[in-house]
Amino acid sequence: IVEREKEIRAFKPVTYWKATADFESAGGVLRADIAKANGETLKDGHISDEAILKDIKQLKGKDFVVNKNTLTEKKLSPPRPFTTSTLQQQSNTVLGFSSRRTMIVAQQLYEGIDLPEGRTGLISYMRTDSVTVSRQAQTEARKLIEDRYGKAFLPSKIPVYKTKSAHSQEAHEAIRPVKVDIVPETIEKNLTPEQFKLYHLIWQRFMSSQMKQALSHTRSVSLEYDSYTFKAAASVLKDDGFLVLFDERIKADRESHGLFKFMEKLSEGSKARLAGIETSEHQTLPPPHYNEASLVKTLEAKGIGRPSTYVSIIETLLRRKYVERNKRQLLLMDIGEVVSDVLDKHFPLITDYEFTSKLESKLDDVAEAKAGEKEILEDFYKEFSVLLEKAKTNMETMKKMTDRKCPWCGTNLLEQYSANGKFLSCAAGYKACVYRVHFTADGGELLPEKKFCAKCGKPMVLRVARRGPFYACSGFPSCKSIISYGDETKPEEPKPDESV
Template structure:
């Protein structure tokens, strides 16, 4: 018993810890959570002080057993799971399991926490252990209990009232509400016309433009010129008054400072990685986790960034000193402020004792370790490094000029220009925007003074229409969730992933659109459980959880207050009518009963209220009275049995099928499959076609099907596998690993990163 046991969450982190702690320690991984509420109703005894029934997570049993075995031979146990509420709970659950198994005896148990996986940080944490924090544990238990009580009571109600397989959540449902309400706002939006007037000018050999701000003494607002006729009259009057020349009335010169953005928090990292790198929140957090846990950079495993779940913008003093040295060496002393830049979090509950996300060593530049990193790791590390260094640089200085030019009495055009005098931090990094970025190029005006005249080349009128608010991107949704206090930044990736997996939203061109199912679920919850999808309620609950973690509130009274009202509301709503059904003033062409618009698994359809006696259905976009009778394809015969081919309609839309069904089950897609141009590697007689399964899933199969049944789920690439020589590779994208080239031969296992855009 000469070694200490230290337990972390992941094997990658355990490997890094072993390198730093030497022979005195054995490092093992719990592989995440080790215990959770039993997966059934009754896991929380609401009648007995909310006692919670936990069970070992089966897939992690072998890892817990290994930890138990190692504890028996250890002098002391160090619990080094992540430094947050969830990490505290994992340590506590592991402690409780080991205590129940009787292997701790009188052995010392220490809780250690660190915010970067570096040798100094870990050794200091070992020297300064603490006890498990019951406040943090209680806050996490309260969060888990709330999520369980909401999910296990609302989800079955959705199964009854909408359809099976749906779910509701304390944080997920308000996030869905945001997306649905934005879509409804877009649908209600009525575009409004307005016109602007600009002049193209020239002075001292330089062309520039100016916009009309005042006409006949009246200041122009957005809708002052609201239709084409008015714009024509204004244009004619300006041309008459100007007579080909404009006079400079005033010239105003200013110098403006632009300050750098603060270092990254979890939320701002997710937003910027989405804007600049196109990363999903899940991909950002997965990649950041790998950088935090440690990467082999030439024989040395190093944690490259500090802990990536944080809402603080603080930087450690020693980190700031190193960053300032890097700025002085790489960018010159002129770009180094006299004093370090200090930032304050906008979140009232930010853990200011924590740090922002930063490189563990600013001296470790992105280019110096690029060859050791995967492409996505390098991109994210470079983003974090640049933002961190830039936040400690001097502000950018810009000279701005504003010139008012007169075209006759009371008619004023304004021209503005700016140029960067000193780039400062902008030489390293500029923060992105959710929508179209502003033009950062320098826009210089010619040197002008009051009283000068300039040549008028032309006056232009331009028509515009107001636009609806944009749909949420991942970046803008994360920003909205944080602004409303919905959930915590560490949960945003999971929230977004759940909404997509449940089929509540779709992501098209990187923007969220609610599905029919998502709309119905949101409508049901908003009408019948408004309190629990209310943004303020969700934010208040997060504040209460934070108060529990600080020891300012008790967790059981909080659960009791919530449960009494919530339980009554769930019971009351058992009898409400099923949502998503709209009766139509139209009779079934088959049996004469009323038709209704209903929500099915794949969206809305129109069906007979006489179901199951009458099976009439049609798509929502089909004309009234459309028949269920199949369409005959003249001259097209089944290649299998020779019977007539017909167009049939199934639950996934129209397709070509054999009229001899069910004796002959031949089917073809209605649309001609897309040819990939990649030769089938098995028969080598035809190319691979892009097809859609009866369940709507894309796959790729040989054009000679059914004679050759070779098929793959991922896009084939005409490139042989460098490992086994199979004639093709495929392009596979997963949230965990990103986009890769992989060998379709399972026994081979070859894969490598693929950076190019994946074809459709």
């Protein structure tokens, strides 16, 4: 996450333009995007030279020639059954569930739901890295597919999926419905909205994995004038295959049939008049922030963590405030970057991806009784203890003096970090001055007011906890008095000889 944040900061946006034109031909209108200008192919249709953009605008009213009209066929393979990581990714992307929420709801479906016939477990074990499924489950799925959709939707052979990851343990089969004939819609009234959405996702994924491929036809038309080329494309399903289970995809396909048929009429060599052109200005975008789906996918690819630990990894980052959720994004916090940079500098052994992946594999060996835990721990601590001793001597303090002055005593303020992030404190020392400034998630400042404890008379210090800011007596732990931040009730100020 820190590495991605640094990439985003270093990113410099580049301005580009896009051009889309409407062509009149064969009694209809075809919308196409610029593909070539001055004889040069434009990657993704991006125009980087504003002078070229001006030339393109002059093409209005010109007669272009249809120089290519091609048809290509593509096979679309069904998705593989869910593993823990792919379930968490898809649930986050499609349903907006966090990894933790996904596993909580999956646990409920696994443990059982009260149905008319009794308490029934709906899905198989949900902590797995395997995509294999039992032959019995496949046989039952094939029977249901034939009954509901017809034999034409079955592949000639029962599909066999193999796990791609070298780190997989494959102790359990893929996540699937226990009984495929328990169709989600038939038990919706017995499920909470979250349970229904997740069960529907799992049922749909497994059933589609047992169906045959879909077949897509793509019609591509290329229109040319002088050194300029515009291109348009439309795809339709020749064979719905497994996509018959995905209503939105089928709906979108049916809507594109009209355009596809119109494009068939545009014969090569025929003319099309450029009736109108639209241009738009854009900027290249930095790499996206991680969300839970993309982070789990990256962890799996690097061999970090296991199906049972993805949730705890993310929850630890959130709990320690190394990152925060903003909608679906995981945004880096100051304290997270500080911790990462310090570990990179002083403990490169444990922040190395390859080391972490190898250690995970060694721990798998211990779990499978292929290696002894004592030997692995001794090997680790031989290197780690050396780094630890060096860090005790060489690790610099994270306190940094600023030019900002304390408004209460005039001393410079120190920049420091706590478990709740960055804050400023008076360099005069806690006993001399309790002035502190904390920061909100959006960079705003929480400024303190002078307050004194109504119980013991000592100054109150501004603190931040998980539930928000508050004032606490500086006499803690002897005095545990607190006041809410923003509380207008001001305790009486003590007499001068009582204050500290």
